[in-house]
Amino acid sequence: MTSTYRVQLTPDLGFREVARLVGYLRDLGVGRLYLSPILQAVGGSLHGYDVTDHGRVRAEFGGIEALRALAAEGLPLVADIVPNHMTVPQPESDNAQLWSALRDGPGSPAARWFDMEWPVALPVLGDDPGGLVVDGTVLRYYDHVFPIRPGTEHLPLPELLEAQHYRLVNWRESPGYRRFFDVSSLIGLRVEDPEVFDATHAVMLSLVGEGVVEGLRVDHPDGLADPRGYLERLRPHVPGPLWVEKILIDGERLPDGWPCDGTTGYDALNMITRLFVDPAGRDALIETFTRHTGVPGSYEPVRYEAKKHVIELFFRGEVDRLVDALGDDALREAAVELLAAMPVYRAYVDPGEQPSAESLAVIQAAARQAATRADADAVAKTANLVMYGPAEAVTRFQQTCGPVTAKGVEDTALYRWYPLAALNEVGGEPDRFGVSAGEFHAFCAGLAPTTMTTLSTHDTKRSEDVRARLVVLSELPGEWAEAVGAWSGAVRFDPRLDYLAWQTLMAAWPISAERFTGYLLKAAREAKTSVSWQSPDHGYEAGIARFAEQAIEVCGPAVAAFTAKVDRYARVNSLGQKLVQLMMPGVPDVYQGNEVTDFSLVDPDNRRPVDFDRRRRLLAAPGDSWDGQKLLLTTTALNLRKRLDPAAPYEPIEAGEHAIAFARGDRAVAVATRLPAGLERRGGWGNDSLMLPPGRWRDLLTERRHTGRILLGHLLSRHPVALLERAPNEER
Structure with missing residues (x-):
């Protein structure tokens, strides 16, 4: 496994249209084509997770014959499957x-x-x-x-x-x-039932057996009654790659014994983003955020209140069923507080089995926190029941944790607490400003070579290049505070939304009023502080549209000027994070179109059509633009991955404060600039250097040859990144 390229299938981008992209993707260096769900879904669906019929390949995409024709183009296919749910359609x-x-x-x-x-x-x-x-x-x-x-x-x-x-x-x-x-x-769906599993997987597994589909990506396994048991049933049918869309909070790892190749890469995404954040900007950014929004400077209370809010708003029925399973109505408050205190999406306790040490630690920590807010004895009893009690109680608690965390954190708290919105990604911790190179190296040392890594997906809240711009604010907190102060003084609407709006306007610039309004409407509804999906307010929503238009009209020139300054550093971050992701351990995934710059926001904005004709032309002559540099880097790294052993050891290379460097075995070295604004302030690289591993090395981006100790100012004089290869027959 070398790499994947994710394509979002739509009625306008079906199997025949994707087949015409295979030549371009092969030239780009893509190893496998990674498809969004392919089974029959609601007519017109742009995502495909609303499956209506597991017995058919989606007709709007061309059906099974067009899928077979796509597979015959020779680029192995990985498909997204949805075992947790199907749709309640109309009719x-x-x-x-x-x-x-x-x-x-x-x-x-x-x-x-x-x-x-x-x-x-x-x-x-x-x-x-x-x-x-x-x-x-x-x-x-x-x-x-x-x-x-x-x-x-x-x-x-x-x-x-x-x-x-x-x-x-x-x-x-x-x-x-x-x-x-x-x-x-x-x-x-109850895929724990063998008959249901067989019926819902028959077509997909027949495609795997036929060789049409090589591997699978499992959507939302945390929703299942028994994720490990599901994977144990699935794995024997899938000899190719098998990934799970599992959100890991910082430091969390996949449960032992899961027979899969790894996650879809949100853990890697968040670590890479933090690598390019300057922790020195933390206090100033939080101060600016609190001053503009009135929101507390501590994230944890916001996270807790958001989880409690969504439990009451959305999950009363789920809590009712959990309490019934616990067998004691008096435990309702304790159950709610335990759910709100859970720090991860799921603790993976299986009925009738002794919980693992990790599972015990998670639930016990949550119980200690919950006991400060509810009767301690009731919390202790509830915690014991969800670990050792009736099977239904154990399973219902596990299946409720994920939705509460997803809606409470991903879709509420992260829209309420955002001093630096680049950190507000799925699985992210917005109060953790940055990691050191050493911390990043330690993370990579624990990655399996088969796990997926990513920077952008169909579910990210903002694209990788939007984040590349936003992390610059951690290096320019004073300039940012001055700029956003001027903009908010000229145009204002709702303090709890405006500060997110200004970050978004700058980081997605240029953006149309229509796209900007669409994003802000979703952000406001997700935050649920002034309006929500359940409680619309047409006057408030009309005010959002007016604010978006006025912000662009009145402040657009100033935003453009600030973004131009940011982009001097954002380009460095963009190329650096791309190189790191493509060359670190794991199987790198490129989300459609992100081989060049992409400034998309949360769905549906990030599922807009991609201009592949432009990318084809650019691949033939990349040039020296940001787009050209990113495309050159992407194709160079993807093709190098084809020559590199996926299990090549990850070896950190000391490179100082403003660079991250590592070797992959004795074949490849990656070097990327970090914290470029700070580097500029200190006057550049000076005498900073790194020692290359033994051998003669060729920088694939510049064709320059290097050996031994080299000054970073020389190595990175043409590009802010370097990708070096030692030929297999090169003397060491």
Whole structure:
């Protein structure tokens, strides 16, 4: 495994269109083509995680024959699979298994597919419950269609509703089924059931067996009842790469015994970002943030309040089912506080098994914190039950931790506490400003050669180059405070949103008012401080649009000037983080289009069409622009990875405060500039140098030859990065 290139399939970018990109991707140096979900999904879906039929390859992409034709182009395929959930579509009849379960209830063979409570609550009704119509054997509610239980078709409407295996409730209520996070339109699957596993995986595993698909990326394994058991069932069918989308908080590792090749790389992403952050800017950035927003300077209280908020807002039904499993209604408060205190997405306790030392430590630490906010005895009892109690209690707690953390942290706290938004990534810790080269080297020493690394994905909150600009603020906190003070003095709207808006406007510049407004609307709704997805406020949202337009119109020239100054250093960060990611241990993934600069924001902004024609032209003649340099670096590193043993040892090289350097075995050396503004302030490299490993080395970016100890000012005089190779037959 050398590298992957992630493509977001859409109705406009199906298998035939991707097949026409294979030549370009091969020239780029890509090792494997990594596809978003390929099974039948809701018509028009731009992401594919809303699967409706596991038995078909998506027709909008060209179906199975077009997929086979893509595979025949010769670039091995990795596909994203979604075992945790499928969609509740409109009309509901588009999901045959769900339709059967709703019509026939617990007696339906399809009922075992879903984690339901009967009669199952379906949150679809608007605030005005009118609109229900009986139409033969179906019940219609605007675009919704529900099956009527056989034999009840002729009952009066009130009695008919009472006779169904489901009950229709207000759209704000919790559903009577496990779902994906708070998304009631995505219903959880019980893939722990062998029959459900077989039915939902038959097509995908047949494609693997046929050789059409070589490897798989497993979406959201933390949602499953038994992630390890799922992987143990899946692994024998997948001889190629098998990655899991597992979010690891700092210092956390994959549980022992998971039969997979590693994660999709958020742990690497966050470590790389921190490597380019100057910790000296921490206090000044936090002071500027608190002054503009009024938010506390400590992250942890914000994180706690956000988790408590989403538990009450979204997860009352999930907590109800957990408390029922615990067997004691008096434990509700303790259960809520334990969920809020969990520091990671899941502790991986399996019913009937002795928890690992790591799992015990996580839950016990959470219990100590929860005991400061709820009855200590109740917390202790709850913690004991979720480790050693009934199987349902153990499993429900595990399956609830992830959604609470995802919604409470990713989709709430990270939109409320953002002194440096570059740190507010999935799995990130926004109060950890920077890591040293030594800390980064230690992290790399623990990485498996098969795990995936990444800098941008379809789920990142901002692209790698947006982050490359933002981390510069850690080196220019005074200049930033002055600039944002002037902008906010000229245009203002909501203090809890404006400061994030100014960071975003600068880091994504130039950006249209439409894109900027779309981002701010999502950010405000996720923060849930003034407006939310559940509680829209048309006046407030119109105010966001006016603010976005005025910010660009009034402050655009000043933002552009500040961004131009930032870009002197952001280009250095952009190239440096790209080199580090492509050459560190693991299998590097390039997200579509990010072989050149990309200043996209959170989805759907980061799923816009990519101009591959421009990239083809640039690959033929990269030139010396930022885009050209990034593309040259990317293609050079990807092609070098093809010549490099994936398990080549990672060897740190001492390079001083302003560089990160390492060797991969005796074949490759990577050197990248860090903290470029500080380097400029100190007057450049001076006498800083590094010692190359034995042998004669060629910088693949400049064609210069080097050996022994070399001055960094000489090595990095043309580019802020260097990528050196020693030929296999070169004398050492």
